[in-house]
Amino acid sequence: MGSRIEDYAVVGDLQTAALVGRDGSVDWLCLPSFDSGACFAALLGDRQAGRWRVAPAGAGDCTSRRYVGESLVLEQTWETPTGTVRVLDLMPPRGEAPDLVRIVEGVEGEVEVESDLVVRFDYGSVVPWVRHPKGRWSAVAGPDALWLDTPVRLEGRDDRTTSSRFRVRAGERVPFVLTWHESYRKAPHPVDPEHALQETLRFWRHWLRGSTYAGPYEAAVRRSLVVLKALTYAPTGGVVAAVTTSLPEALGGVRNWDYRFCWLRDAAFTLQALAGAGFVDEAKAWRRWLLRAAAGDPADVQIMYGLDGRRRLPEHELPWLAGYEGSSPVRVGNAAVDQFQLDVYGEVLDGLHAARSAGLSANDDAWDLQVAITEHLATVWRRPDRSLWEVRGPERHFVHSKVMAWVGFDRMVRTAEEGGLDAPLDRWRAERDAVHAQVCEQGWDAERGTFTQYYGSRGLDAALLLLPRLGFLPPEDPRVRSTVRAVQRELCEDGFVVRYRPDADPEGEHGSVDGLPGTEGAFLACSFWLADALALIGEEDEAVALFERLLGLCNDVGLLSEMWDPHLGRQLGNTPQAFSHVELVNTAIALGAHRPERLRTDDGTDARGCGPG
Numbered sequence: 288m289g290s291r292i293e294d295y296a297v298v299g300d301l302q303t304a305a306l307v308g309r310d311g312s313v314d315w316l317c318l319p320s321f322d323s324g325a326c327f328a329a330l331l332g333d334r335q336a337g338r339w340r341v342a343p344a345g346a347g348d349c350t351s352r353r354y355v356g357e358s359l360v361l362e363q364t365w366e367t368p369t370g371t372v373r374v375l376d377l378m379p380p381r382g383e384a385p386d387l388v389r390i391v392e393g394v395e396g397e398v399e400v401e402s403d404l405v406v407r408f409d410y411g412s413v414v415p416w417v418r419h420p421k422g423r424w425s426a427v428a429g430p431d432a433l434w435l436d437t438p439v440r441l442e443g444r445d446d447r448t449t450s451s452r453f454r455v456r457a458g459e460r461v462p463f464v465l466t467w468h469e470s471y472r473k474a475p476h477p478v479d480p481e482h483a484l485q486e487t488l489r490f491w492r493h494w495l496r497g498s499t500y501a502g503p504y505e506a507a508v509r510r511s512l513v514v515l516k517a518l519t520y521a522p523t524g525g526v527v528a529a530v531t532t533s534l535p536e537a538l539g540g541v542r543n544w545d546y547r548f549c550w551l552r553d554a555a556f557t558l559q560a561l562a563g564a565g566f567v568d569e570a571k572a573w574r575r576w577l578l579r580a581a582a583g584d585p586a587d588v589q590i591m592y593g594l595d596g597r598r599r600l601p602e603h604e605l606p607w608l609a610g611y612e613g614s615s616p617v618r619v620g621n622a623a624v625d626q627f628q629l630d631v632y633g634e635v636l637d638g639l640h641a642a643r644s645a646g647l648s649a650n651d652d653a654w655d656l657q658v659a660i661t662e663h664l665a666t667v668w669r670r671p672d673r674s675l676w677e678v679r680g681p682e683r684h685f686v687h688s689k690v691m692a693w694v695g696f697d698r699m700v701r702t703a704e705e706g707g708l709d710a711p712l713d714r715w716r717a718e719r720d721a722v723h724a725q726v727c728e729q730g731w732d733a734e735r736g737t738f739t740q741y742y743g744s745r746g747l748d749a750a751l752l753l754l755p756r757l758g759f760l761p762p763e764d765p766r767v768r769s770t771v772r773a774v775q776r777e778l779c780e781d782g783f784v785v786r787y788r789p790d791a792d793p794e795g796e797h798g799s800v801d802g803l804p805g806t807e808g809a810f811l812a813c814s815f816w817l818a819d820a821l822a823l824i825g826e827e828d829e830a831v832a833l834f835e836r837l838l839g840l841c842n843d844v845g846l847l848s849e850m851w852d853p854h855l856g857r858q859l860g861n862t863p864q865a866f867s868h869v870e871l872v873n874t875a876i877a878l879g880a881h882r883p884e885r886l887r888t889d890d891g892t893d894a895r896g897c898g899p900g
């Protein structure tokens with residue numbers, strides 16, 4: 288069996304990323320890009336789906352681990368009866384080709400270490416040919432080639448794997464460099480592992496100097512910023528939602544989706560978090576990505592795109608993979624790409640407005656796109672949609688979607704007013720007021736004292752927690768307070784928030800509003816929204832207590848996946864997930880703003896649940 292989701296740490300090079308278990312096994316790596324086929328897919332199958340373990344022979348999990356400083360260089364340490372070794376894992380900023388570098392370092396005594404390399408291209412389905420040209424090791428199949436450079440002797444085994452055993456004494460360092468290249472090209476030049484290590488440490492140190500966040504949660508916020516940067520695809524500026532596909536939203540269930548794409552929604556939130564923490568360059572890069580991806584008729588704007596802005600992301604299943612702890616099917620591609628989700632227009636317009644407020648210079652192309660989106664919004668906001676939760680049940684008039692339509696018009700009116708820009712302000716104001724009136728009339732359940740999931744629904748939606756933050760109603764409005772309390776009553780499990788109750792609409796397919804069987808864990812981003820909303824309605828102690836509990840769900844190296852199972856006490860869903868880390872950052876910033884006295888430099892005691900940065 289593979290590791291728990293929270294047992295994985297991530298290393299990446301801003302084009303792809305690997306997941307490393309506490310047992311020293313790299314169980315997930317797609318090369319050359321986040322959305323390429325995986326050459327290590329044991330995460331979703333077993334060892335034969337591909338993995339690379341480097342650890343003391345016969346040992347289990349590492350004794351301790353951490354990231355070196357604030358970098359994305361992972362250091363795992365094993366204390367064994369004969370001595371202590373460390374394994375450093377990193378993916379250096381990319382030169383000629385992507386590299387995964389692993390350096391075994393003897394700390395004390397002498398330890399026998401084993402490397403067990405199982406390469407299976409195309410998500411575990413293709414066994415490569417292994418060769419030793421000019422003393423190097425290479426594995427080739429179809430378009431893919433991997434090259435391994437190491438001073439240790441490598442042996443092929445009958446089960447088409449490559450292993451080696453070697454002894455490491457205190458002070459010795461044994462490197463491995465695994466490099467991907469197109470199979471039809473000449474062999475790549477091997478990188479110097481020690482130089483790559485220094486470069487990688489320097490890169491992250493330098494990048495984090497740009498952070499302007501100062502406050503009580505500095506370690507957790509800075510780790511989240513590093514994760515968000517690692518989820519940014521450097522060549523295009525696109526931001527992936529997570530590095531994995533099909534980690535389940537409920538163990539053993541079917542809610543398994545591919546997150547290795549750029550959602551406008553997730554990216555707009557990411558942009559706000561990065562811009563709010565001082566990273567204006569990343570915000571600019573994403574705006575350029577958006578302008579390219581969304582170019583053309585605004586009616587054709589999609590809710591998500593590929594890393595380079597491609598539009599077709601067909602969803603299919605990989606039946607040869609059993610799925611994480613038997614959670615099948617494993618899917619690649621994402622059928623939500625074709626959905627109509629009304630909220631995205633508002634999210635993009637809100638994100639661009641916030642980015643401008645955070646110091647992004649005006650851009651004529653961006654303004655043209657904003658105007659085109661707003662004009663399109665005016666023609667579609669009365670339509671039902673599939674909402675930010677991408678339900679696979681019927682389209683409905685989701686309240687949050689309408690609220691986001693209001694946000695879209697509101698931000699455009701404000702941008703035009705603030706910048707003295709030429710715009711049809713009266714018409715946009717009229718649309719804004721019409722959405723507002725409709726939501727307050729049809730989205731409010733006076734009997735139960737709450738806004739609802741969709742017009743006429745008995746169910747609630749955690750996205751309603753965003754009402755005060757978005758400015759749809761002031762936090763003092765009694766409807767806001769009572770909706771927040773209703774969400775707490777009806778959508779909380781052990782204090783954490785589920786997105787909605789799938790069975791609140793028993794007439795839908797599978798008896799659920801989302802058209803899917805089963806349930807799911809608490810959604811971490813929504814739980815951060817609750818902390819935010821509580822602070823806004825004046826319940827600051829409750830907000831801080833919840834936020835600090837949420838920090839406690841970070842794994843030992845500060846990572847969050849999408850969800851939390853409050854019954855099993857385990858992380859669920861794709862990992863590490865931008866949405867969760869974005870809201871960690873946004874809520875930390877918001878809590879600091881509500882409680883200026885908390886805005887002090889971290890003394891190192893407040894990074895609850897997050898390992899030393």
Ligand SMILES: OC[C@H]1O[C@H](O[C@H]2O[C@H](CO)[C@@H](O)[C@H](O)[C@H]2O)[C@H](O)[C@@H](O)[C@@H]1O
Nearest residue numbers: 528544550552553621623675676677866
């Ligand atoms: O729950 C069903 C849907 O789950 C995924 O969507 C979720 O993840 C997206 C990426 O982070 C996020 O933008 C969205 O708000 C979430 O609901 C999945 O991608 C969908 O295909 C699926 O229908």
